[in-house]
Amino acid sequence: MKVAADHRSGNSFLDFLLSFVADCSKFQSGYVALIGKPNVGKSTLLNGIIGQKLSIVTAKPQTTRHRILGICSGPNYQMILYDTPGVITKQMHKLDELMMKSVRSATINSDCLLLIADICHPPEQVLGTLDEGAVNLIKSKPTLLVLNKKDKVKQSEIQKKQEWYEKNSGMDEVIPVSAKFGLGIEEVKQWLVSKLPLGPAYYPRDIVSEHQERFFVSEIFREKIFQLYREEIPYCSQVNVVRYVEREAPAKDFIEIEILVEKESQKAILLGKEGKALKTLATAARLDIEDFVDRKCYLEIKVKVKEDWRKNEELLEHFGYSGKIASASL
Template identity: 95%
Template sequence: MLAAEAFASDGWRFPHRECGFPRSRRRIYCVAVRAAVREEDDQEKPQEKTIFVLSEKPNRRAAVEEVVKRANRESLADEIIHQEEDGENVAHDGMKVAADHRSGYVALIGKPNVGKSTLLNGIIGQKLSIVTAKPQTTRHRILGICSGPNYQMILYDTPGVITKQMHKLDELMMKSVRSATINSDCLLLIADICHPPEQVLGTLDEGAVNLIKSKPTLLVLNKKDKVKQSEIQKKQEWYEKNSGMDEVIPVSAKFGLGIEEVKQWLVSKLPLGPAYYPRDIVSEHQERFFVSEIFREKIFQLYREEIPYCSQVNVVRYVEREAPAKDFIEIEILVEKESQKAILLGKEGKALKTLATAARLDIEDFVDRKCYLEIKVKVKEDWRKNEELLEHFGYSGKIASASL
C-alpha cells in the first residue's frame, strides 16, 4: 500500500450518488451559483465573484419562494402562498407536510477535540465534517442537514471553544460559534467523558451562558467507548446534578452508540414548521468547499506541529470535464513562512506528492469522478491576522468563490 493510500478515508461519499440526478444537476446545496464551471465557460467569460452568506438562518417563507422562483413554477408559487396564508405547512420543495412536522437549527458547541464533527457525521449518517486526532480541526461553521418523514434538523458544527485567542482567525472562529448559538433553536453541548467532570459552561462568557440556558440544551458525553460502564454512570449522575442541562446522554459518536437517542431528543425539542431545504440535500456548502476540507484533513493527518494550523487551502479553479477526461482542480496552499513551505514540499517534493495522492483518492471518491490536481504552495505572511483575507476565505460567515 502506498503511504498516501493509508491516509485515504472511505468516509467521503457524494451525497447525491443515490438521488438519480444527472451529473450536470448534482450539488451539495449551492446558495447562489455552482462554482465548478465547465471549461468552455471559463474561456468565454470571466468567472464572477460569488458570496455565500452563512451567518443568518433563512426565513421560512423566503426559502420556499426562492425554490419556486428558481424552478420557475408560477402555478406552484400561487399554491404555496395560498397554503401559507391558510396556515398550512409547506416543505421547501412545495410538498405538503404533516401538521406535526418539526424543523429547526441545532448548534453543536464544545471544547476542541471533544468529537463535535464525528457526532455531526453520525447524526447525518454521512461524512461532511473533517475529523482528525488533533484539536481545533474545524475552522468554518459546517452546516449539515438531516431529514426524516416528520422532521428536518439543520446542524451547525462549530469550531472548538477557546479562551485564548492568538490571531484574528481565532477571534472570527469564536464569533462563528456565538452566531451559531444565537441562530439555533436548540443546542448540543458536547463534553469528553474521559476527562474529569467540570462545569461545561465555564469556558463561555456570561452572555453565551445566558443564551444557552434560554434554549433547550442537551449535554452529550462523548467517547463512552473509552471508559468503563461504572464510570459512565458516575459521571452521568454528576453532570445531571451539577451541569444545569435539560438532559445528559452518554454516546460514542465514533461507533454510533447513543446517536438515535440524541436524534429523538432533538426531534422532540424542535419547533413545529416546514422543511427549510429539499429532503435529498445534506449541506448547503459548495462542492469545492468540501474539496478544500478534504485536502486540509490530509494536511492534519500527514504533518505535525504548526503546519496544519498555519495552512490555508483554497480551490482556485474547478473545471468539470466530460468523461473520460479528468476534472481539473487548481489548489493553492497558503503558509506564513518560507520554512513552512519547505516542510510542506519535503525533500524533492516527496511530502507534497504524498499529500496530493492521499487527497486525490478521497476527492475522487467524493465527486465520483477522476480528478487531476494542480497544487501551488505560496507564502502569505501573517495571513491569520489579515482580516480582509480571512473574510475572503469565509471566516466571517461568507465564502468567496473567486480568488483574490
C-alpha cells in the same frame, strides 16, 4: 395524497387543503448548534447524525474552522445542524476571533443546542469556559449535554459521570454516546426531534448540505494536511480551491488548489525533500476527493507564502471566515 378520495368527494379540494394543512402542522424543523471544546468529537457527531461524512475529523484540536451546515431530514422533521469550531479562551490571531464569532452566531441562530464534552476528561462545569453572554444564550434554549467517547470508558464510569453531570451541569438532559461507533446517536436524534419547533422543511429533503462541492474539496485537502504534518504546519495552512472544472468521463475533473503558509520555512516543510511530502499529500487528498465527488480528478497544487494571513481581516473575510463560506484565491 388521498387522490382517490379527493375525486369522489364533493369537497375534494377542501379535503385536500385540510389534510395538507394538517400534515404541515405536524412537521418540525429547526436549527441545532453543536458546540464544545476542541477535539471532543463535534464533527464526528455531526457526521453520525447526518449519516455521511461532511465535516472533517482529525486527532488534532481546532480542526474545524468554519461553521459547517449539515441537514438531516426525516418523514416529519428536518434538523439543520451547525458544526462549529472548538471553543477556546485564548485567542492568538484574528482567525481565532472570527472562529469564536461563528460559534456565537451559530448559538444565537439555533433553536436548540448540543453541548458536547469528552467523557474521558475529569467532570467539569461545561459552561465554565464560556463568557456570560454565551452562558445566558445557552440557558435560554433547550440544551442537551452529550458525553462523547463512551467507548473509551467502563460502563460503571459512564454511569458515574452521567450522574455527576445530571446533578451539577444544570443541563436539561445528559446522554452518553460514542459518535465514532454510532452508539447513542438515535437517542440524541429523538431528543432533538422532541425539541424542534413546528415549521416547514427549509431545504429539499434529499440534500445534506448547502455548501458547494469546492468547499468540501478544500476541507478534505486541509484534513490531509492535519493528518500528515505536525506542529505548526496544519495551523498555518490555508487551502483555497482556485479553479474547479468538471469534465465528462473518461476525462478527469481539473482542480487547481492553492496552499498558503506564513513563512518560507513552512513552505519548505510542506514541499519536503524534492517535493516528496507534497506528492504524498496530493495523492492522499486526491483519493478522498475522488471518493467524495465520485469522479476521477487531476489536482494542480501551488504553495504560496502569505505572511500573517491569520491576522489579516480582509484576507480572512475573502477566505470565507466571516460567516459566508467561499473558497477563494489571492
